[in-house]
């Protein structure tokens with residue numbers, strides 16, 4: 001659908017706007033979208049517009065569509081759903097907008113509206129990929145999804161619906177379920193099964209099976225870095241005392257996936273905070289912050305998680321609440337907006353949000369400890385979208401990195417251009433994400449740096465995947481890991497060895513034994529079954 005054809009419908013509202021949800025006339029969201037003056041300044045900064053050259057996949061085009069739905073000129077069709085979920089939510093358009101349009105809030109509201117309708121969407125039999133293949137004539141471009149000319153009703157497959165419910169309702173809100181999922185992953189990695197699956201082509205074979213996830217498994221599998229920490233990590237210590245004189249009492253958000261995959265970054269963050277006069281409080285009852293939920297339109301669950309975290313953190317009465325993940329930080333700073341209509345939580349949510357700071361933002365705002373050793377390394381820095389565009393934290397990480405003796409920070413071209421990670425975008429929109437990654441990797445390669453620092457776990461995974469796929473020797477780190485290392489080299493503190501090598505060796509041995517045991521059991525069972533079949537056929541023949 002073109003912008004012109006959409007404009008032709010402006011005078012004839014034919015569809016009843018949604019009865020409930022944010023995409024209705026006279027709502028806060030409606031006021032936000034009416035701030036757009038359609039100037040188009042945001043278009044050159046939008047990665048999806050740059051790739052697809054489709055107005056409906058630009059910020060301006062998306063706002064047109066949202067307004068059309070809110071005013072009853074357009075229904076929530078499959079086309080609308082695709083344009084809304086094709087957006088990265090990178091918020092580069094916000095930075096470019098002269099009119100102050102808060103696009104992040106708009107896209108989250110549009111997706112919330114879609115998810116409110118999703119329960120009533122018809123199910124279709126098959127995968128999204130199969131649906132796209134059926135919709136596009138053979139030989140058409142990759143992105144025919146965005147070239148529909150007629151609206152078709154939005155649908156969802158049963159497998160998509162079940163996966164969504166498992167991920168958002170069961171896994172992320174529960175530390176236990178998240179831990180079990182990642183323990184399985186760690187066993188797969190540490191037992192050698194992963195390299196076996198790659199070497200023997202087993203992964204390709206499984207990926208080609210006619211399941212609902214056909215063709216979709218390889219990228220998420222490759223995306224997972226070698227997860228750090230124990231198989232089933234205990235919660236981080238509730239109270240870590242300040243290493244020097246206590247100046248601040250800070251709350252620490254450990255994150256859900258961050259704590260499972262990048263436990264070492266969380267540990268480094270706590271050490272750095274303690275070295276800067278902070279007593280660090282990590283409440284064991286905290287839950288996922290809800291960033292992935294809100295980003296994907298699961299706002300109801302996102303609000304539940306926000307309320308829970310406010311309840312958990314309030315009694316500790318911290319001066320600041322620290323986060324080291326850009327996507328989570330952006331969401332935590334918007335709890336006030338998320339719960340603005342909640343009479344019990346609105347004011348408490350705003351108070352909570354006002355305390356949230358990214359770790360780099362906090363350190364630069366205090367008289368931070370500069371007793372660092374030398375790190376002789378050439379590095380570059382990638383701006384995570386939700387840090388740069390979402391939180392406007394641009395200079396602070398660079399300031400920290402530039403202060404480390406010996407470190408050479410090389411400028412990265414298009415440092416704030418999305419790498420394609422964008423929450424779960426690199427899993428749900430793999431083709432688009434890989435094109436964005438290609439652009440990012442070319443720019444990284446051009447710097448000649450051997451290390452990339454970035455403040456978001458999703459970006460770390462995506463860039464590490466890019467390096468692996470291209471066979472580039474590249475270390476991907478969080479800026480706080482470099483600061484932590486510089487403190488260690490400067491002998492400000494030591495990291496106990498038992499946390500690292502010894503414990504990991506033990507776990508590797510355990511995971512390998514379990515893996516081999518499972519494999520043997522499988523082989524024996526197959527052998528047994530074969531023998532049974534042979535003897536029964538012999539009996540029949542005789």
Ligand code: SF4
Pocket residue numbers: 035036037038039040041042043059060093096097098099100101
């Ligand atoms: S720059 Fe802002 S006002 Fe202009 S079209 Fe984009 S969103 Fe609308």
Ligand code: SF4
Pocket residue numbers: 045046047048049057058059062086087088089090091092093094103
């Ligand atoms: S959030 Fe990013 S992808 Fe989405 S419209 Fe804005 S610039 Fe484009």
